Amino acid sequence: MVSASAISKVVERLFKTSPPDAIVLDILLEEGEMDGWAILRGLKGFADLHEIPVFVSTAFDDREKGVSLGAKDYLVKPYKPSQLSKVIMHTLLSNGKQGQILIPQAFHEENKG
Numbered sequence: 001m002v003s004a005s006a007i008s009k010v011v012e013r014l015f016k017t018s019p020p021d022a023i024v025l026d027i028l029l030e031e032g033e034m035d036g037w038a039i040l041r042g043l044k045g046f047a048d049l050h051e052i053p054v055f056v057s058t059a060f061d062d063r064e065k066g067v068s069l070g071a072k073d074y075l076v077k078p079y080k081p082s083q084l085s086k087v088i089m090h091t092l093l094s095n096g097k098q099g100q101i102l103i104p105q106a107f108h109e110e111n112k113g
Contacts (some may be wrong), residue, residue: 021097027058044070
């Protein structure tokens with residue numbers, strides 16, 4: 001298992017070199033991994049990263065906690081996929097971003113048909 005501090009260092013280095021315009025985060029991660037609350041706290045704790053909007057997409061219904069920790073929006077599954085797209089695009093466009101979506105290469109390779 002990878003430690004939370006090791007994950008934190010990798011995320012900080014990656015985001016400082018190529019910060020995303022937005023983040024979609026699930027609070028419920030696999031057992032034994034860092035939970036989504038810790039990731040949200042960590043992102044909002046870094047001066048270089050706290051301005052990045054974080055959208056929580058999860059089956060866990062605790063909107064108040066998510067928003068209090070800095071989530072831009074909190075969507076409880078199940079919801080229409082267009083709802084997530086709408087809140088992300090609205091935020092990106094209001095921040096002067098183009099609204100392009102980046103899918104990491106590792107994700108693309110894992111999901112080839």
